[in-house]
Amino acid sequence: MVLIGIISQALLYFCFALLVGSFLLYIVPSIYRPDINVPKGALMLALGGIAILSFIPVFQVILHLYQDIGLARTFQSVIFTFEIGKSWVFTYIIANILFIFVVWFDYRKNSLYSYIGIILTFILILALGWSSHASSYVQIKGFFSHTTHFTAVSLWVGILMVVSWFSNDKSNWHKFLKWFTPVALLCFGITIVTGLVLMSFVMEFKDYTNSWMIPYGQALLIKHLLIIPLLLFASFNSLFIRKKLNNVTNFNPIPWLRIESIVILFIFSATAALGQQSPPHESTLTNEGVSKLFLIFYQGQFTTEMKVDFVLNWTSISFFMFSVLFLVLIVLSFIKKAPARIAFLMALLFVVCGYLSLILSIK
Numbered sequence: 200m201v202l203i204g205i206i207s208q209a210l211l212y213f214c215f216a217l218l219v220g221s222f223l224l225y226i227v228p229s230i231y232r233p234d235i236n237v238p239k240g241a242l243m244l245a246l247g248g249i250a251i252l253s254f255i256p257v258f259q260v261i262l263h264l265y266q267d268i269g270l271a272r273t274f275q276s277v278i279f280t281f282e283i284g285k286s287w288v289f290t291y292i293i294a295n296i297l298f299i300f301v302v303w304f305d306y307r308k309n310s311l312y313s314y315i316g317i318i319l320t321f322i323l324i325l326a327l328g329w330s331s332h333a334s335s336y337v338q339i340k341g342f343f344s345h346t347t348h349f350t351a352v353s354l355w356v357g358i359l360m361v362v363s364w365f366s367n368d369k370s371n372w373h374k375f376l377k378w379f380t381p382v383a384l385l386c387f388g389i390t391i392v393t394g395l396v397l398m399s400f401v402m403e404f405k406d407y408t409n410s411w412m413i414p415y416g417q418a419l420l421i422k423h424l425l426i427i428p429l430l431l432f433a434s435f436n437s438l439f440i441r442k443k444l445n446n447v448t449n450f451n452p453i454p455w456l457r458i459e460s461i462v463i464l465f466i467f468s469a470t471a472a473l474g475q476q477s478p479p480h481e482s483t484l485t486n487e488g489v490s491k492l493f494l495i496f497y498q499g500q501f502t503t504e505m506k507v508d509f510v511l512n513w514t515s516i517s518f519f520m521f522s523v524l525f526l527v528l529i530v531l532s533f534i535k536k537a538p539a540r541i542a543f544l545m546a547l548l549f550v551v552c553g554y555l556s557l558i559l560s561i562k
Contacts, residue, residue, distance in 0.1 A: 204475040209464070211253060235361060235365045249323060253287055359456060409506055414492075424549075427553070521552040522552035
């Protein structure tokens with residue numbers, strides 16, 4: 200059930216990003232973006248996904264509680280008295296309204312329809328923030344932080360995803376990058392700040408490394424490692440593509456944007472995994488609760504009282520050097536015009552080596 204939860208939440212984030220990116224880009228005048236074509240079927244599928252996938256956490260709560268009072272009464276109680284249930288009912292209604300709207304009105308031909316679409320999508324994001332873990336910890340601050348964080352991510356990723364997978368040509372890239380670069384930088388800055396705020400709800404920053412011993416901390420570590428190559432790709436795609444377009448007549452930026460969007464999907468998966476695990480302040484470190492992944496690679500003797508400390512050794516240093524090498528190879532693959540998939544492979548190898556370097560240095 201945990202795996203189903205991770206997959207469903209990652210797909211849910213993807214659906215939101217597709218909606219936000221599509222409606223927003225159709226608001227932008229066509230001279231300031233590449234020509235795009237997002238089929239109605241894609242948005243209809245995304246809205247159906249939101250309606251169904253957002254029910255998975257509700258279903259998990261029902262499965263956890265139904266043995267006490269029965270399935271029917273538990274379903275009724277969760278739907279109408281739990282915040283997560285009431286939020287899903289609201290989400291389901293708005294998603295259906297937007298679904299009908301997409302069927303009846305062509306957002307591709309009239310920007311007014313796109314404005315309505317983006318407003319309804321933002322209402323769906325508010326509903327997601329209402330039922331978030333952060334909102335349950337600190338209601339107002341948690342709701343605001345989660346909503347701001349998710350909106351910034353959906354805006355940045357959605358635009359990137361739609362342009363990289365639904366653009367028809369390479370026209371207007373200079374004009375597009377001129378406004379998208381500051382938007383992406385702003386969204387990334389907001390994401391970092393609100394991400395730290397959300398992180399503070401579940402752990403003290405001094406306990407960050409100690410959290411690596413539990414599944415939540417492992418997912419958080421992998422997510423943070425993935426952000427490093429993402430920054431490289433974002434730098435290439437925001438700052439250096441313009442130079443490439445000027446100097447290389449046949450340069451196609453789309454494969455590089457697609458690789459960046461795929462890395463973000465990995466980050467979505469890691470974020471979804473966080474939502475399926477108990478955070479540090481709710482976890483008691485036991486032999487059963489420790490991360491199995493951590494135990495596979497940790498070289499010392501695990502005890503429930505241990506604290507994470509680091510001691511350099513030749514193995515961890517070697518993996519660290521390999522991780523730096525793979526970052527350098529990402530840069531070189533861009534400079535030398537290597538296929539974008541090579542850079543993606545280097546990014547994955549960086550994450551693996553960076554992870555091993557850190558875990559194998561724990562004493």
